[in-house]
Amino acid sequence: MTTEIRNLRTPNNKSTDTSLKPTIEKDPKEKATDIGQYLLCRQCLKIISSPAERIEVQGAHVHTFANPQGIVYEIGCFKNAAGCGYTGIPTDEYTWFRGFRWRVALCGLCLTHLGWLFMSTARLSFNGLILNRLVESKKQV
Ligand SMILES: [Zn+2]
16 A cells, blocks of 8 residues: 555655645755656546645645544645546535635546545645555656
8 A cells, every 4th residue: 555655755844834835846856857747546547636736735745634434544735636526515524624625526537536625715725635546657648
């Protein structure tokens, strides 16, 4: 389960800053190596997002949460996820990020549940994507 995500950066910023910071701007060299890479739906290989869309939310890119049923999800925060579709009415019920409402994010092709779209009243939004439901790829599709 962890092999596919071992290349993802782990959070090292412990600040409580709640702004949405692109992690990529910190290291221009790393940005170059990300060019051409994509994050694909593990189920159907549709392009969902890319490593360049990774952001930190509340001080970290990766967050681990359990839902009310006790299922644990490891999610990464992404500014944009063009391959996702969204369903459901925005709600703040059981939200994992204070001040953010959420909708369910699905693969736009095979409708696999990939995570959640989080939206704040300040119109900030980001995608929290379940990392083990994505695969990294350099291929152009
Ligand atoms: Zn899919």
